[in-house]
Amino acid sequence: MNKIFFFISLFISPYTFSQELPSTVLKDMDGSSINLQMFTESENIVVLSFWATWCVPCINELDAISEIYEEWVDETQVKLIAIATDDTRTKKRIRPLVNGKGWEYLVLYDDNQSLKRALNITSLPHTLVLKNNKIIHRRTGYIPGIEDELYKVIKENSN
């Protein structure tokens, strides 16, 4: 009976138990090392959005959110960290692209994809919502309009 319970809980675990974000240090666009836990170990919601300069839906998602990001922050104090998974082939395009578009997000480099690998992220875009360093929601893919669903999750979980 206990064995059956164990296997059932293994399958429903994605829906009931929340995973902690591993201790991570990444570089920002100026080359400074940033400890992710500085932002994630807080009551405020943190959104980690994994993207790349060659990923069109990723750019579409971050463009769409950028238009309403100020409102999101005003209402919920959410912080969106855009983690660029470009390897060094396309890494140089990150800064001109981000500044050219005028995105207000904190952009960090995961250029050998070590955080992406640790979180078992295989397709982009991939968005995680964190509270108190625990992953409370995650989603892969983007189609126009689903940023509203993301905001619902943020609002429900913010104080």
Add this chain to the structure above:
Amino acid sequence: MQPLSSIYSQIIDGLSVGFESNSAWYNDDKKTGAFNDQINNDQDKHLRINNYLKFDYNFLSKFTASVQVESYEPFALLNYSTNLNGTNLGTYSLMYNSQKINATVGHFYEQFGSGMILRNWEDRQLGINNSLFGSKINYRLLDFADLTAIYGAQRVGFKTSDAKIFGFNSEFQLDSVFKWNDTALCVGFSYVGREQDIDFETPNFEALTNAYSVRLDYSHGNIYSSAEYVLKSNDAVVQSNQISNEFIKPGSGFLFNAGYSKKGFGLDATFRRLENMSFSSDRKNSGNVFFENVINYTPGLTKQHDYLLTNIFVYQAQSSVSFLDPELMVAGEIGGQIDLFYNIKKETVFGGKYGTKIAFNASYWAGLKGDFSYTNQDYNTKMFGFGDKYFSDISLEVRKKWSSKWNSIFYVVNQFYNKKYIEGNFGAKPINANIVVLESTHKLGNGRSVRLEGQKLWSDSKSHDWTGGTLEFNFNSKFSIYINNIYNSGDDPSTENTHYYNAGGSLTKGATRIALNYGRQRAGLICVGGVCRFVPEATGLTASITIAF
């Protein structure tokens, strides 16, 4: 005693699991031919599945144990190495991670600088996993220094290389010492050694090949720049798995990048020169098509295009020495790339109500200039000379939002493709191609949207005159379907008068994604991060499942 459910929750909180399965059921195609796997010499096993199951267990707040099981049954998908066969442990490791120290034993991935001297990574679409098996230690001193030492053998299939690789990397953030506010200055130095025994009686080169890298990164305000120089000591040149004891050469790589960016405008320029910069953990296996034993990363520095017809003529970096013929001698490449991003503001003439976003890219690649001798098997190159033109690519992308429901992308590309050098195809003439793409997305409300895309490629070659299109429908945030087709009305013998059609869809829920596709795939290159894998022409049903929890 603690209740069972609480113990389970403690175990499961620290455990994360990732599963990916890529499968294909290949057909015999009436038009393009019967299914034939040349690599494994098989015509019978039409169903192939590549599976990856990864467990990461975090415990005692600082430790992580990691295992990845891989299964390629009955054979791997078409055109993966024969070393990826059966079911086995792919990678496993134990890692300790604190604010100052990171220590790993087992398989690990590391990158020094831009990767031109050393890079380990995994890419399942390309069948690449060149992680090192050994130990790594990394020490971070405040904000100032980042030091790493590594030692190991490289993963090849389910085994490891005979050669041993050791290295040291250091990076110093000087601006934290001087406490500059608006300026960042970083210097770096790396050493990588590859030691592999030599079979010859009297070798003219050493078992240990040394590589060094120096780097400088400087940024101030809106301007940024970086430079890296890599030097590789004398080593035998390997061509077609033959190690030459007479053709001994050093290698070098120089990479420079600079840019300027501010709100609404970004400009970036890159210059790179490579000479004999292939670096392998098995000399005999140097330059193999599966990228096995590759120690470093020298990708093609060209724009990653998103559309089917823009990916027909793809550039691959020419980093190795290759003397195929007196008319076809390559020792490296030289060239660069420019990117420009501009946002035309809202409420202006060209900006319109929502603004217009423009992206321009241009790249140019050529061989090295110098004296090449086929009979003497030797060469002498000039530092900054440009030899034969290999490739150029100029593109302009205009993104326009017409209303809250409509937006479009207009894309034009001009490409020059020197087939002779890029493919090693002696008689081939260079191709000049022009491509135009127009796509529009319409939001229908309730999370539904439709995207339509049309593409056309013209060239100066009678062999290539392509037309293509895509139609994609998103039912809601979870389910979408698509259909696409490309057709060549030119007389290229391998693709003429053939429709390369595809239809499929995907289902996404949270971090789970299932995708299905049925179609005919053109023989060509699949490129990820500037590294390309050749895929043969194939028809069939492919499925891909990824789950993460």
